[in-house]
Amino acid sequence: MVIMTKLLISWVIGVAVACLIFIGVVIPPWSELAKSFFSPRVSPDIFTVPIADNTTLSVNLTISNFTEPLGLDSEADVTVEVISRKDMSNVEIRITLSPIYIGQGAWPNITWTPLGPQGIDIVDGNSTWIINLSANVSFSTTIRIKTTEVGFGAITATAIWWETSSAFYKSEDALYIKVLEKNIEVYDTSQTFAFP
Amino acid sequence: MTVDRFREPMTSIILVVLFMCLFSNFPSSRYFILSNIDNPLTAIGPAQAGTITVTGYCWYHFNTTLLLPITSARVEIYDEETTGTVFLGWNYTDYNGYFTFGPISNNDELGEDGLDIIVIVNARSSAARVITPTGGVYSAQSQTFWNCSDGPFFRNFVTPYDQRGAWWIFSYHFGLTRGWYYLLSTVGYNASTATCRWPYETGPHYHPGGEIHLPDWACWWSDTILHEYGHHVMYRLYGYIPPSIEEHYMETKSNSTTAWTEGWAHFFPLAVYNKPTRIVGINATHGVEYNLEAPHWCSPGWDDGDEVEGRVAGALWDIFDSQNDSAPWYYDRLSDGFQRIWNIMHTTPCNTFRAFWQAWNATFYAHPKQNVSQLQDWNRTLTAIFQNSIDYRGPGDVNVDGIVDIEDIYYAAIRFGVEKGQPTWDYLADLNHDDIIDIADVYIASLNQGKTYDC
Numbered sequence: 001m002v003i004m005t006k007l008l009i010s011w012v013i014g015v016a017v018a019c020l021i022f023i024g025v026v027i028p029p030w031s032e033l034a035k036s037f038f039s040p041r042v043s044p045d046i047f048t049v050p051i052a053d054n055t056t057l058s059v060n061l062t063i064s065n066f067t068e069p070l071g072l073d074s075e076a077d078v079t080v081e082v083i084s085r086k087d088m089s090n091v092e093i094r095i096t097l098s099p100i101y102i103g104q105g106a107w108p109n110i111t112w113t114p115l116g117p118q119g120i121d122i123v124d125g126n127s128t129w130i131i132n133l134s135a136n137v138s139f140s141t142t143i144r145i146k147t148t149e150v151g152f153g154a155i156t157a158t159a160i161w162w163e164t165s166s167a168f169y170k171s172e173d174a175l176y177i178k179v180l181e182k183n184i185e186v187y188d189t190s191q192t193f194a195f196p
Numbered sequence: 197m198t199v200d201r202f203r204e205p206m207t208s209i210i211l212v213v214l215f216m217c218l219f220s221n222f223p224s225s226r227y228f229i230l231s232n233i234d235n236p237l238t239a240i241g242p243a244q245a246g247t248i249t250v251t252g253y254c255w256y257h258f259n260t261t262l263l264l265p266i267t268s269a270r271v272e273i274y275d276e277e278t279t280g281t282v283f284l285g286w287n288y289t290d291y292n293g294y295f296t297f298g299p300i301s302n303n304d305e306l307g308e309d310g311l312d313i314i315v316i317v318n319a320r321s322s323a324a325r326v327i328t329p330t331g332g333v334y335s336a337q338s339q340t341f342w343n344c345s346d347g348p349f350f351r352n353f354v355t356p357y358d359q360r361g362a363w364w365i366f367s368y369h370f371g372l373t374r375g376w377y378y379l380l381s382t383v384g385y386n387a388s389t390a391t392c393r394w395p396y397e398t399g400p401h402y403h404p405g406g407e408i409h410l411p412d413w414a415c416w417w418s419d420t421i422l423h424e425y426g427h428h429v430m431y432r433l434y435g436y437i438p439p440s441i442e443e444h445y446m447e448t449k450s451n452s453t454t455a456w457t458e459g460w461a462h463f464f465p466l467a468v469y470n471k472p473t474r475i476v477g478i479n480a481t482h483g484v485e486y487n488l489e490a491p492h493w494c495s496p497g498w499d500d501g502d503e504v505e506g507r508v509a510g511a512l513w514d515i516f517d518s519q520n521d522s523a524p525w526y527y528d529r530l531s532d533g534f535q536r537i538w539n540i541m542h543t544t545p546c547n548t549f550r551a552f553w554q555a556w557n558a559t560f561y562a563h564p565k566q567n568v569s570q571l572q573d574w575n576r577t578l579t580a581i582f583q584n585s586i587d588y589r590g591p592g593d594v595n596v597d598g599i600v601d602i603e604d605i606y607y608a609a610i611r612f613g614v615e616k617g618q619p620t621w622d623y624l625a626d627l628n629h630d631d632i633i634d635i636a637d638v639y640i641a642s643l644n645q646g647k648t649y650d651c
Contacts (some may be wrong), residue, residue, distance in 0.1 A: 099261070102265075103258060174261075192353060194338050
C-alpha cells in the first residue's frame with residue numbers, strides 16, 4: 001500500500017512537472033521575466049589621489065626676514081627649491097597664497113570656512129612654472145611677498161609630475177604667516193602653531 | 197560688652213579694613229572669593245594669585261591650508277619652570293576639537309607673574325593611540341605662553357603639517373576614532389583602545405590582541421585604517437581571530453575562516469561610511485576600488501561562495517544597506533542596518549560566515565517560524581546573502597520559503613532549458629549552479645519535494 005502511494009505521488013509529480021515544462025515553454029510570460037544583468041564594476045579601477053610623495057620629487061620653501069618695521073607693509077623673499085631623483089619633463093610648479101580654512105562636520109560632509117584674511121600677497125615673481133628637471137639637479141626661484149592686512153595665510157608650493165596619464169608624483173611644502181599690526185610670525189610644516 | 201568694643205578706635209579700624217578686603221577690588225580678597233566659588237580646592241592655597249582657565253580648539257592638517265578639528269584627544273597642560281615643566285592636568289577635546297581645563301590657581305611662585313603655559317595635544321584617547329615606530333605617542337607641543345594673565349586663556353592649536361598622517365589615523369574624520377565612535381553611537385559599544393604604530397613595516401596588518409601596523413602610505417587610506425580597526429574589534433569581541441592565511445585576495449577563494457575574518461574587516465568601513473565601495477590602498481598614490489554592491493553570481497574575475505572574502509563582505513553589506521538590488525533580480529531586498537549584524541558579532545563568536553548565518557537564524561526566528569513577517573525576513577536575509585553567490589538555502593528550495601513544494605518545481609520548470617545569459621535566466625532556479633536550468637535542477641526540487649527547512 002505504501003509503495004503504491006509513493007508510486008502514485010511520483011507519477012503525479014512527474015506529470016505535473018511535464019505539464020509545467022510545457023506551460024513554461026509554450027506560454028512564456030517573457031515580458032514579466034525578461035532580465036538583464038546590471039553592469040557591475042568588478043574590474044578593479046586604479047585611480048589616483050593627490051598625495052605627496054617627497055621621496056622622488058621634493059619641494060622646499062624658505063623665507064627671508066621680513067623688512068622692518070614688522071607688521072603691515074613688510075616684505076620678504078620666498079624661495080622655492082625643487083629637486084627630483086630622476087629626469088622629469090614638464091614638471092608643474094605652483095605657489096599658492098591662501099587663507100587658512102577650518103572644517104566642521106563628518107567626512108565627507110565637511111564644510112570649510114576661512115579663519116580670516118590671508119594677510120599677504122605676491123608683489124613680484126611668477127607663481128607658476130613648467131620646467132624640465134634633471135636628476136639631482138635642483139631648480140629654484142624666488143617670489144617677493146608683502147603683508148597687506150592683519151590675517152593668517154599659507155604659502156604652499158606644489159610640484160607635480162605626471163609620469164603617465166594616471167600616475168604622478170607630487171610634493172608640497174608650506175609656510176604659515178601670521179600678520180599682526182606690529183609683528184609677523186612665521187611657521188613651517190614641522191611646527192605646532194597657535195592663534196587666538 | 198560688644199558695643200563697648202566697637203567704640204574702641206583700634207577695633208573699628210580693623211573691622212573697616214576687613215570689610216574693604218571682602219568687598220573692594222583689593223586683589224587678595226577678590227581672588228580668594230573667586231577661587232572659593234569656582235574651585236574649592238584652590239581656595240586652600242595662597243590667596244595671592246587668581247585663577248586661569250585654559251581653553252582652545254585643536255586642529256590637524258587636512259592639507260596645507262585646510263584644518264580639521266581633533267576629536268577626543270588628550271590635551272595636557274604644563275607650567276614651565278626654571279627647574280623644568282610641571283604637569284598641571286589634562287582633559288579631552290570634544291567633537292569640535294574644543295577643550296577646557298581649569299580654573300586652576302594662576303600662582304607661579306613668589307615674585308613671579310602668572311603661569312607659563314604649555315599645551316600638548318596627544319594622539320591618544322580611550323579610543324585610540326597612534327605611536328611612532330619607536331613607541332612614543334604622537335604629540336604636538338605649543339610654544340610657551342609666558343606669564344599668562346588671570347582669567348580665560350584661549351588659543352587655537354594646530355598640529356604640525358609634517359605629522360598629519362598620524363592625526364589622520366587618529367582622527368574622527370578618517371581614522372580609528374571614527375570607527376570607535378561609530379560603534380559607540382550606533383550600538384553603544386565602547387571598544388577598548390586601539391593602538392596603531394605608524395609608519396611601520398611594509399603592509400597594513402593587525403597583530404591579534406596587539407597593535408595595528410601601517411606603512412607610511414597607508415595613513416591616507418581611511419578604509420585601510422578602518423579595515424584594520426575592524427580586526428581589532430573582532431578580536432576584542434571574540435578574544436581571538438579565526439585562523440587566517442597570510443596571502444588572500446578580495447575576489448578569490450581563500451578558506452572559510454579567512455573569508456569571514458577579512459570579510460568582516462572589509463565590511464566595517466562600508467558600515468561606518470554607509471557606502472558600498474571598499475578602497476584598498478596600494479601605495480601613496482594608487483588604490484583599488486571595489487564596489488561590493490555590484491558583484492553577483494559568476495561575476496567576471498570573482499570566485500563564488502563563502503570562502504571568498506569579498507563575497508562575505510558583500511553579503512554583510514547587502515544585509516546592511518538600504519539599496520535594493522536593481523531590477524530585474526531583486527535578490528537583495530533587505531535593509532537591515534547594523535544592529536542585528538552587531539548582535540551576532542557581539543554575542544556569538546563565529547569562525548565562518550556560515551556560522552554567522554546559523555547564529556543569525558537561531559537568534560532572530562522562532563523554530564518553526566511563527567508568522568509571515570519572520571518568514572519574509574528570513575527569506576530576504578537568505579536572498580541578500582544569495583545575491584553574493586552564497587547559497588544557504590535548503591536543497592530544492594528554489595523560492596526560499598523553507599518548503600520544497602510544487603511552487604519550487606514550477607519555478608525551475610518554467611525556465612527549463614534556459615542558459616546563463618538568456619533573458620529568463622535566474623540563478624535561484626539553477627540549483628546545482630551549472631549555468632543551465634535543466635532536468636537536474638527540476639530533479640533536485642522534485643527529489644526534495646515535501647521537505648521543510650529551518651536552515
